[in-house]
Amino acid sequence: MPRSHFSPASYAGATSPGKHVALSRRRSSAKIRVPLATSRCHVTATLLDGKAVAKEIRDELGARVTNVLQRLGRPPALAIVLVGDDPASEVYVRNKLKTAEDAGMGVNLDRLPSSTPLSAVLGVVDRLNKDPKYDGILVQSPLPKSLGADAEQRVFDMIDPGKDVDGFSPVSAGRVSQNREGFAPCTPAGVIELLVRTKTPIEGKHAVVIGRSDIVGKPMAALLLHKNATVTICHSRTRDLPAMARTADILVAAIGRPAFVTPDFVKPGAVVVDVGINSVTKAEEAKRIFAGYPDRLQVFEKKGSVLVGDVHPDVAKTAGALTPVPGGVGPLTIAMLMANTVRAAELRLR
Numbered sequence: 001m002p003r004s005h006f007s008p009a010s011y012a013g014a015t016s017p018g019k020h021v022a023l024s025r026r027r028s029s030a031k032i033r034v035p036l037a038t039s040r041c042h043v044t045a046t047l048l049d050g051k052a053v054a055k056e057i058r059d060e061l062g063a064r065v066t067n068v069l070q071r072l073g074r075p076p077a078l079a080i081v082l083v084g085d086d087p088a089s090e091v092y093v094r095n096k097l098k099t100a101e102d103a104g105m106g107v108n109l110d111r112l113p114s115s116t117p118l119s120a121v122l123g124v125v126d127r128l129n130k131d132p133k134y135d136g137i138l139v140q141s142p143l144p145k146s147l148g149a150d151a152e153q154r155v156f157d158m159i160d161p162g163k164d165v166d167g168f169s170p171v172s173a174g175r176v177s178q179n180r181e182g183f184a185p186c187t188p189a190g191v192i193e194l195l196v197r198t199k200t201p202i203e204g205k206h207a208v209v210i211g212r213s214d215i216v217g218k219p220m221a222a223l224l225l226h227k228n229a230t231v232t233i234c235h236s237r238t239r240d241l242p243a244m245a246r247t248a249d250i251l252v253a254a255i256g257r258p259a260f261v262t263p264d265f266v267k268p269g270a271v272v273v274d275v276g277i278n279s280v281t282k283a284e285e286a287k288r289i290f291a292g293y294p295d296r297l298q299v300f301e302k303k304g305s306v307l308v309g310d311v312h313p314d315v316a317k318t319a320g321a322l323t324p325v326p327g328g329v330g331p332l333t334i335a336m337l338m339a340n341t342v343r344a345a346e347l348r349l350r
């Protein structure tokens with residue numbers, strides 16, 4: 001199978017079974033057998049190192065950025081719109097700006113106060129759609145509640161599908177669903193890159209995705225399906241969720257609840273992908289989740305908060321492979337945003 005088939009530009013393709021097996025025997029630097037947390041308990045899971053894979057993806061973009069620069073007279077460029085002052089969004093946007101700059105890409109931030117009416121936000125998107133200086137547009141989610149319950153949907157509806165590098169527009173969702181060329185949402189696209197680049201077999205496996213959001217759960221299920229997994233989607237109304245999850249060879253947790261997936265959800269040896277990013281700020285909760293993980297408790301004591309995924313750290317004793325939090329899916333999301341922006345620029349050159 002050509003290497004390019006695995007590139008971020010072509011996450012939707014199915015794999016060739018014979019060659020996939022051959023590749024899976026090779027060792028990947030991003031798949032390392034190391035403890036996931038300092039613990040007295042026995043850890044069996046292999047670490048799926050999202051940081052390393054994200055770096056690999058970013059490194060590969062270098063030559064493509066230069067190519068666009070030579071042919072277009074400017075590097076691939078991303079326009080970010082940030083409305084309001086949500087502290088988590090500030091951090092995410094700062095990371096995106098820095099990553100784009102480090103990659104030699106163009107990037108611009110339009111900052112709007114939370115009092116901005118929706119019509120004005122839509123006006124900014126309309127201007128960016130028409131501006132040939134930008135290949136990609138990202139409106140940071142969540143938008144302030146004051147803009148109305150359907151604000152995000154209306155903004156995502158407005159983004160030119162050719163610039164929709166976040167993959168949130170209905171056109172992008174349709175293309176992902178139909179396995180056609182387009183932009184998949186960065187988080188699920190990053191998970192697929194992680195699995196493929198760590199030579200984790202997907203074809204024929206039973207994948208269970210917990211979560212059915214438009215930006216993570218549903219596209220995650222579609223992308224796994226396109227890789228020939230048999231996919232089950234679970235949500236808050238699923239009956240006997242642990243039993244359902246235990247049938248998974250690949251379990252993806254995208255729930256938004258700290259340490260929700262405990263070892264009883266996990267078939268021994270399963271691959272567990274933890275999409276969740278939750279900040280725990282209560283001491284009792286931190287102590288409950290990280291009992292036996294003194295290094296994580298030290299982080300809490302030092303900072304007053306500690307990050308935890310949707311998967312309990314004890315799952316490392318049951319799973320065959322697991323993504324850490326932090327350092328798992330998070331870095332991949334930003335790398336895929338860069339990859340989508342470079343591809344948006346390349347598509348203009350066709």
Ligand code: NDP
Nearest residue numbers: 187211212213216235236254255256275276277329330333
């Ligand atoms: P949403 O809140 O939009 O969706 C959460 C999903 O989880 C829903 O489908 C919901 O079900 C389901 N769910 C909630 N509670 C339960 C439960 N008790 N049992 C079973 N299912 C449940 O979240 P997102 O999809 O946007 O994000 C999910 C997580 O991923 C969050 O932790 C978020 O921070 C993280 N995230 C991480 C990113 C990264 O870069 N690593 C990027 C994006 C998100 P129902 O539909 O029935 O309500």
